[in-house]
Amino acid sequence: MNDITEATIDDIHVAYEGGELTCRELVEAYLDRIEAYDENGPALNAIVTVNPNARARADELDAAFDESGFVGPLHGIPIVVKDQVETAGITTTFGSEAFADYVPTENATLVTRLEDAGAVILAKTNLPDWATSWFGYSSVIGRTKNPYDLDRDPGGSSSGTGAAVAANLGTVGIGEDTGGSIRLPAAYTNLFGIRVTPGLLPRTGMSPLVVSQDTPGPMARTAKELAQVLDATVGYDAADEYTAVNELTEAAGHYTDSLDANALAGARIGVLRDLFGDRDAPDSGPVTRKVDEAVETMADAGAELVDPVSIPNLGEHFEATLLYIAQSKRDLNEFFAAREDAPVGSVSELYESGQYHEVLDLFIGIAENGPEDPTDDPGYWEAVAAQSAFQRAVLNVYAAHDLDVLLCPDAQVIPPTAAAIEAGELDTMTFPTNTILASQSGLCAVSVPAGLTDDGHPVGVELIGKPYDESTLLSLAHSFEQVAPARVPPATTPPLDD
Numbered sequence: 412m413n414d415i416t417e418a419t420i421d422d423i424h425v426a427y428e429g430g431e432l433t434c435r436e437l438v439e440a441y442l443d444r445i446e447a448y449d450e451n452g453p454a455l456n457a458i459v460t461v462n463p464n465a466r467a468r469a470d471e472l473d474a475a476f477d478e479s480g481f482v483g484p485l486h487g488i489p490i491v492v493k494d495q496v497e498t499a500g501i502t503t504t505f506g507s508e509a510f511a512d513y514v515p516t517e518n519a520t521l522v523t524r525l526e527d528a529g530a531v532i533l534a535k536t537n538l539p540d541w542a543t544s545w546f547g548y549s550s551v552i553g554r555t556k557n558p559y560d561l562d563r564d565p566g567g568s569s570s571g572t573g574a575a576v577a578a579n580l581g582t583v584g585i586g587e588d589t590g591g592s593i594r595l596p597a598a599y600t601n602l603f604g605i606r607v608t609p610g611l612l613p614r615t616g617m618s619p620l621v622v623s624q625d626t627p628g629p630m631a632r633t634a635k636e637l638a639q640v641l642d643a644t645v646g647y648d649a650a651d652e653y654t655a656v657n658e659l660t661e662a663a664g665h666y667t668d669s670l671d672a673n674a675l676a677g678a679r680i681g682v683l684r685d686l687f688g689d690r691d692a693p694d695s696g697p698v699t700r701k702v703d704e705a706v707e708t709m710a711d712a713g714a715e716l717v718d719p720v721s722i723p724n725l726g727e728h729f730e731a732t733l734l735y736i737a738q739s740k741r742d743l744n745e746f747f748a749a750r751e752d753a754p755v756g757s758v759s760e761l762y763e764s765g766q767y768h769e770v771l772d773l774f775i776g777i778a779e780n781g782p783e784d785p786t787d788d789p790g791y792w793e794a795v796a797a798q799s800a801f802q803r804a805v806l807n808v809y810a811a812h813d814l815d816v817l818l819c820p821d822a823q824v825i826p827p828t829a830a831a832i833e834a835g836e837l838d839t840m841t842f843p844t845n846t847i848l849a850s851q852s853g854l855c856a857v858s859v860p861a862g863l864t865d866d867g868h869p870v871g872v873e874l875i876g877k878p879y880d881e882s883t884l885l886s887l888a889h890s891f892e893q894v895a896p897a898r899v900p901p902a903t904t905p906p907l908d909d
Contacts, residue, residue, distance in 0.1 A: 414906045415440045416579040417898070420488055420636050423582065427476060427487060434469040434476070434487035434531065441489050441533055443907055445580050448558075453903040456555050457565075457574035459494045460502045460535045468531050484643050486529030491581035493572050494535040494551075495542055496627065497616040498522055505618045506538040506549035506568075509755050509766040519616025520648045521585065521627050528643035533581050536571025540767045541743060542592055542620050543735075543774040544568055545842050546832050550768040554829060557599060558901035559869055563826040566596035572630050573600035578904040583631040583640055589620040590735070591821070591846020593628050594858035598821035598871020601898060603888055604630040605637050605857045606849060608878045610656035611663055612641075613648035619742040621734045622653075623795075624850050632898055634888035637857070638666035641881070660879040672893050674886035676713030680874075681814040682706060684719035686845045688823030695823045695843075697864035702820045705861040705872045705895065712894045717812045722805055725848075731797040732851040733840075735773060738791070740781030770832055773839040801852040806877065815883055819845045821858050821871035849875050857884040862896045 412418065412426040415437060426432035442461065449458045462468075472487050481487075497503045497515040499522075504510045522532060537555045539548050547555035547570025557565040558578040565574040569586030573596030576584040586593040588606040597604025609626045619625050629640035645663040648654045657663055687702065688695025710716055722728070740758045747753045755761050762778035785791035808814065823843040831837055849856035855878065858871040872891075876884040 416906045417632060417900055418582065419633055420485070420582060420639050423488060424481070424486070434472045435466060437487065438465050438469040438489055438531060438533065441581055444578070444904070445534065447907055448578055448904045449575070449580060453556065453558065453561055455558055455574050455578060456552055457536055457571040457578070457580065458491070458534045459504055459537050459552055459571065462501050462532050462534055464500065465489070465531055465533050472529060472531065481529060483527060483529035484639060485525060487531065488529065488582050489531045489533035490525060491534050491536050491572055491575045491584040492522065492532055493538055493569050493584070493586050495538055495587050495618050496522060496585060498532055498535065501532065501535060503535065504551045506540040506542070506551055507761065507766060508550040509761055509764070511551050513754060515616070517616065520613040520650065521644055522616070524644045534575070536575050536584065538568045538570055539771055540774055541618060542568035542587060542589060543777065544771050544839050545595055545844060546770065546827070546837070547571070547574070548768045548770050548832070550766060557826050558903050559601065559863070559867055560826065561903060562830070563828050563868070564599070564832060566599035566826065568592040569596045569630065573597060573602060576630050576632065577601055578901055583629055583636050585627055586630050587617060587625065587627045588850065589624045590850045591844050593630060594821050594846045594856060594871065594873060595844050597630050597858040599826045599869055601860045601863070601869035602630050602632060603634050603637050603857065603859060604628065605641070605881065605884065606855055607641065607645070607881055608656065608855045609853065610653035611645045611881070613651045613654050615648055615650040618746055621738050622742050624734070634885055634892050635667065635670060637888070638670055638885050641666050662879070662882045666882055666885050669882045669886065670889045671886040672890055674883070674890040675709055677715065678815045678887060679715045679717060679813055680709060681720035681808065681812055681817045682716060682718035683722070683817055683819040685721055685725060686819035686823070686848070688820070688843065694825055697825055697866065697868065698820050698823060698870050701861045701864055701870040702872055705891070706818065708895055709891060712890065717814060720808055720812055720814070720817070722808055724804070728797070728801040728804060729847060729851065732794055732801050734794055736776055736781050737785045737788070737794060739777045740783060741785055744783070798851055798853060802854065805848070805852050805854065809877060816887060817875040819873055821846055821873045825864065825868040845873060854878060855881050855884060857888050859888045859891055860898060863899060
């Protein structure tokens with residue numbers, strides 16, 4: 412394999428079987444790209460730490476392959492992992508300068524499952540401190556750039572994973588999604604990214620933001636690779652009580668086999684026009700027009716569009732179900748308390764010491780206004796109950812129109828500029844992302860690349876599914892991929908010369 416850019420899991424496995432490539436050669440090739448494009452050249456600043464053991468792990472996998480073939484479905488696949496997920500023996504910062512030298516002794520459950528499937532943990536990727544922003548700024552390494560436009564943001568909080576996978580610094584990546592932190596960066600970096608129903612994937616060893624909404628998940632350049640990574644990682648984890656929901660679905664672990672390239676034919680899709688931006692505005696118009704093109708493509712492929720549909724009192728539901736300020740301080744403090752070697756013990760300690768990036772208005776809001784224990788506040792319980800009411804309201808829209816999925820842009824606007832973010836012109840709690848719909852109503856959702864605007868900015872279409880209906884989402888994303896314009900990699904990170 413002379414050129415690894417845009418290589419998929421299947422491409423790599425065919426190359427291994429044909430003797431055209433070894434895992435060591437592939438790891439070296441990605442490390443060369445990290446040096447050329449993340450550390451130098453456009454200096455994307457997506458990678459916090461390269462795994463010092465990546466080459467040794469590759470050698471182990473090559474030896475195992477020579478002896479008995481693939482060790483698992485992700486054999487020899489280099490994966491970049493959001494630095495929110497603990498990795499034994501590899502620095503894990505959570506985006507925080509306070510944890511710049513923190514090295515966990517145990518893997519997160521998800522990392523163990525990836526390695527058991529044969530993956531190589533190649534590197535850890537940047538995120539805003541404690542995943543508290545839509546924007547890619549951390550106190551540990553600073554700003555991550557969007558590889559499609561270096562002056563713009565790649566979206567957060569899985570900023571580094573999105574930029575790295577888009578720029579071909581790894582085969583696939585792991586992000587985390589509380590309010591949209593997989594789907595927004597996927598939309599802004601021309602990737603597929605899925606938020607599964609919370610609990611299908613284990614969160615043990617992952618820093619929280621809102622425990623009841625948190626879920627890790629894959630980000631990739633193809634829909635099939637989302638399914639392949641999920642199949643290797645979903646399932647019950649005794650250390651995470653939320654994963655008991657795996658008892659509610661038989662589809663988990665069988666997503667790849669259930670992919671249907673013709674899934675759009677006959678699919679009923681409700682178009683949430685209330686969540687489209689102004690077609691004539693400079694920041695939202697290019698997004699709206701691109702999503703409309705995607706809707707037309709789906710219709711041409713046989714989808715039955717219900718356009719428009721509305722969720723009654725949607726704005727009120729958004730407001731009533733916000734838990735970030737109310738709950739995040741408690742959840743983070745419990746995470747710190749569970750780690751004897753944590754360099755700080757509380758959100759307040761981080762805040763008072765100034766160990767956070769200055770643009771992170773949500774972190775500041777959590778530190779200044781979040782309660783130590785929200786359970787004494789009736790308003791907290793009202794918000795918790797409101798999330799169940801929100802889910803019922805959305806499910807009633809599915810039922811009333813016999814829908815398979817809902818559709819809207821992931822975000823109503825093109826990626827914001829670094830200048831606007833740093834000038835304080837944008838606020839995390841009011842940024843026009845639509846991803847909070849699925850997050851705050853307990854649904855699953857996938858971001859699907861809609862292509863690039865005339866100015867070269869990626870746009871994502873969000874398909875929102877019913878709880879535990881990830882198979883439908885993945886099939887529709889895969890089906891759309893067959894008829895949509897091919898993905899265009901960023902010009903800032905071309906193939907390296909041999």
